[in-house]
């Protein structure tokens with residue numbers, strides 16, 4: 266076994282590139298917390314399905330997986346440079362249909378398109394071969410993953426500046442290491458607090474219907490030794506009323522140009538409760554989740570998922586056959602409920618329109 270093959274992260278990686286096998290290994294998050302199983306993927310179709318079925322989920326992790334999916338889609342390609350460029354764009358178009366809300370998916374695919382254009386487009390150097398271009402695309406996917414780890418750590422540093430030792434912090438869904446390359450976004454400050462000997466008492470909403478909070482956030486925080494208490498979504502108000510929560514921090518799948526935030530369904534309710542209790546509501550995300558091309562939250566496409574996630578989640582029927590179901594995977598929190606947006610470049614406060622645009626000019 267070489268160091269590459271045996272090289273294992275000392276944390277539970279959601280997305281792992283296997284250089285020896287030229288293969289993408291994805292932690293199947295549908296099986297957590299009971300089973301740790303890696304899917305061994307060799308085609309872009311398999312990556313598409315893993316994203317669609319939430320085997321891999323979380324905005325940055327989806328983008329990382331899709332970037333590797335583009336490489337898998339062209340790694341056996343043979344033909345002209347022009348044909349390879351066309352195939353890269355076709356693979357990106359295909360992978361972009363897997364889920365509609367998390368803008369990181371499209372951000373990562375656009376980065377792969379741009380890399381391919383620079384390698385194979387009209388202005389590209391003549392000496393680029395199809396083989397060297399394929400390798401460069403793999404390198405780009407790996408760079409997206411490596412950069413995300415550092416980005417999340419920086420988000421954690423900025424977020425931790427808002428927290429004090431002993432604070433109660435509530436979070437919704439999973440915006441942890443499992444949703445990113447490492448650390449997470451909303452959960453990044455919890456890990457950095459642990460490193461620095463700061464105690465944060467985390468309340469994790471279970472987050473119906475797919476239970477990312479119970480199955481993923483409670484799991485990864487407990488594994489790391491973070492003080493975490495699991496609550497049902499309908500208990501968030503009660504724990505706030507008891508004075509147990511001094512801050513809320515969540516991830517996001519897309520921030521509109523005006524600061525409206527799309528995140529897991531139930532986030533808006535938590536934001537309203539936080540406002541009612543005078544508790545700050547923070548949103549943590551990489552710059553790649555901020556979409557200045559989407560003017561407001563009303564313009565964010567909200568994914569609707571299969572009714573079975575509600576009527577027979579995890580195999581047990583809990584609702585009558587044939588009942589009408591509405592199953593939006595996300596909701597939108599208007600910017601007036603958002604105390605601050607925490608990114609790798611720093612903390613952004615209202616007025617978000619101007620201040621988010623300034624972030625990109627820093």
Ligand SMILES: CSC[C@H]1O[C@H](OP(=O)(O)O)[C@H](O)[C@@H]1O
Pocket residue numbers: 322323324325437438439440441444445449450451477515516517518528529530594
């Ligand atoms: C750091 S992005 C995490 C974000 O993604 C989750 O959605 P899903 O599990 O459906 O991919 C949720 O909205 C999290 O806040």
